[in-house]
Amino acid sequence: MSQIKDPSLADKGKMSYEWARDHMKILTNTVKRLKKSQPLRGLRIGICLHITKETSVLIMGAKQLGADVSACAANPLSTQDDIAAFLAENGVNIYAWQGQTPEEYDWSIEQMLSHKPQILTDDGSDSHSKVHGNSKFSSLKILGGTEETTTGVIRLKALEKQRKLKYPVISVNNAYTKHMFDNRYGTGQSTIDGYLRSMNLIFAGKRVVVAGYGWVGRGVTARCDGLGAKVYVTEIDPIKALEAHMDGYEVLPMNEAAKIGDIFVTATGQTGVIRKEHILKMKDGAVLGNVGHFDVEVDAKFLLNESKSVREVRPNLDECLLKNGKRVYLIGKGRIANLVAAEGHPPEVMAQSFSNQLLSMIYLAKNHKKIGKRVITVPQEIDKQIAIDALNAVDVRIDKPTAAQIKYAQTWA
Numbered sequence: 001m002s003q004i005k006d007p008s009l010a011d012k013g014k015m016s017y018e019w020a021r022d023h024m025k026i027l028t029n030t031v032k033r034l035k036k037s038q039p040l041r042g043l044r045i046g047i048c049l050h051i052t053k054e055t056s057v058l059i060m061g062a063k064q065l066g067a068d069v070s071a072c073a074a075n076p077l078s079t080q081d082d083i084a085a086f087l088a089e090n091g092v093n094i095y096a097w098q099g100q101t102p103e104e105y106d107w108s109i110e111q112m113l114s115h116k117p118q119i120l121t122d123d124g125s126d127s128h129s130k131v132h133g134n135s136k137f138s139s140l141k142i143l144g145g146t147e148e149t150t151t152g153v154i155r156l157k158a159l160e161k162q163r164k165l166k167y168p169v170i171s172v173n174n175a176y177t178k179h180m181f182d183n184r185y186g187t188g189q190s191t192i193d194g195y196l197r198s199m200n201l202i203f204a205g206k207r208v209v210v211a212g213y214g215w216v217g218r219g220v221t222a223r224c225d226g227l228g229a230k231v232y233v234t235e236i237d238p239i240k241a242l243e244a245h246m247d248g249y250e251v252l253p254m255n256e257a258a259k260i261g262d263i264f265v266t267a268t269g270q271t272g273v274i275r276k277e278h279i280l281k282m283k284d285g286a287v288l289g290n291v292g293h294f295d296v297e298v299d300a301k302f303l304l305n306e307s308k309s310v311r312e313v314r315p316n317l318d319e320c321l322l323k324n325g326k327r328v329y330l331i332g333k334g335r336i337a338n339l340v341a342a343e344g345h346p347p348e349v350m351a352q353s354f355s356n357q358l359l360s361m362i363y364l365a366k367n368h369k370k371i372g373k374r375v376i377t378v379p380q381e382i383d384k385q386i387a388i389d390a391l392n393a394v395d396v397r398i399d400k401p402t403a404a405q406i407k408y409a410q411t412w413a
């Protein structure tokens with residue numbers, strides 16, 4: 001039972017799956033190691049993640065460890081239809097296609113939940129939020145959940161704070177081997193990919209404004225810098241702003257950056273970062289996009305509904321002719337540009353994130369009672385093991401501390 005765009009794309013999806021699988025050795029080696037013990041045997045797992053080739057490697061891995069998997073997308077525009085077809089052909093109950101309406105997106109999450117998952121894996125917490133906010137799902141017996149991204153963790157922590165969290169959740173995002181690499185290097189590279197595919201303009205010499213200097217923002221600024229752009233940063237946190245300044249970027253308020261920028265990237269996880277008053281100050285030809293989780297960072301409603309005219313001049317690039325006569329370009333309707341206009345993160349970095357996901361699912365299956373209704377981080381031993389596996393995968397060796405060094409590190413004198 002699945003709803004996808006086109007089952008005939010399954011063969012193409014299989015090739016994409018194999019390409020990703022062959023570049024996700026950390027994950028596939030973990031699956032090989034655990035296959036005999038079947039740690040997820042008989043468990044129903046619900047997946048609400050971007051349906052990409054990398055996610056298919058996680059899903060097929062969970063199946064090989066014994067799980068019964070149902071899946072839906074974590075964004076209406078991020079599904080790779082060939083991958084959805086491949087997963088449907090391989091026994092996954094999947095409800096996902098590219099270009100869903102908000103209603104179809106919502107329906108798909110509900111279909112995934114109708115398979116009564118015992119472990120729920122999310123990216124952004126739309127499915128966790130539905131389980132908590134919709135009485136239709138109050139009878140679900142969820143043992144535990146995982147969460148992939150910063151924005152989702154913020155939502156779950158808010159539930160925990162109000163004592164409304166119904167089951168333990170592992171914040172995969174907060175593992176070092178996730179956010180330091182996926183958010184920074186993964187988003188850094190795939191943001192450039194998304195911007196290039198949609199606009200194909202040169203970065204060198206352009207003034208690029210990056211809003212937010214967190215993990216994602218740092219990755220994006222570094223890559224824009226590497227391409228020869230003049231990078232400007234906006235922040236609200238004085239420590240992050242100082243870091244951006246000392247990293248060599250010009251830090252300034254959005255009100256001023258709006259007048260200067262040729263290209264804008266929002267990466268804050270906050271709402272209303274680029275608003276109407278900023279857009280009206282922008283230069284003719286400015287390109288706007290967002291790589292934060294939700295489409296709330298750039299005022300896309302103003303651009304798409306209040307412009308004199310809007311036309312899609314290239315795939316995923318809308319030209320918005322403002323009433324002041326200037327043209328402002330919006331990538332992917334303000335939705336997560338690296339997934340909507342490109343393919344998301346490369347497989348090597350997702351191998352780390354999804355090893356955290358898979359090992360967290362197994363940890364929850366064994367330890368859910370012990371954890372209680374809390375949001376916890378990925379246990380340190382898992383995080384460290386993934387770093388060791390990742391180093392081994394690229395054949396990088398490190399030193400071991402000597403006995404004298406261990407002793408030195410433990411003495412107060």
Ligand SMILES: NC(=O)c1ccc[n+]([C@@H]2O[C@H](COP(=O)([O-])OP(=O)(O)OC[C@H]3O[C@@H](n4cnc5c(N)ncnc54)[C@H](O)[C@@H]3O)[C@@H](O)[C@H]2O)c1
Pocket residue numbers: 149150151152179182183187211212213214215216217234235236237240267268269270272273291292293294336337338339345
């Ligand atoms: N596109 C992707 O593939 C991808 C990958 C990982 C995370 N994310 C998402 O990206 C967003 C950022 O994640 P992160 O891990 O970098 O978070 P983070 O908390 O490390 O960084 C966010 C930064 O934005 C700053 N900020 C908040 N409001 C701001 C404002 N109004 N103006 C300027 N700066 C502001 C914060 O001070 C902080 O430094 C989240 O929504 C996260 O879920 C996207």
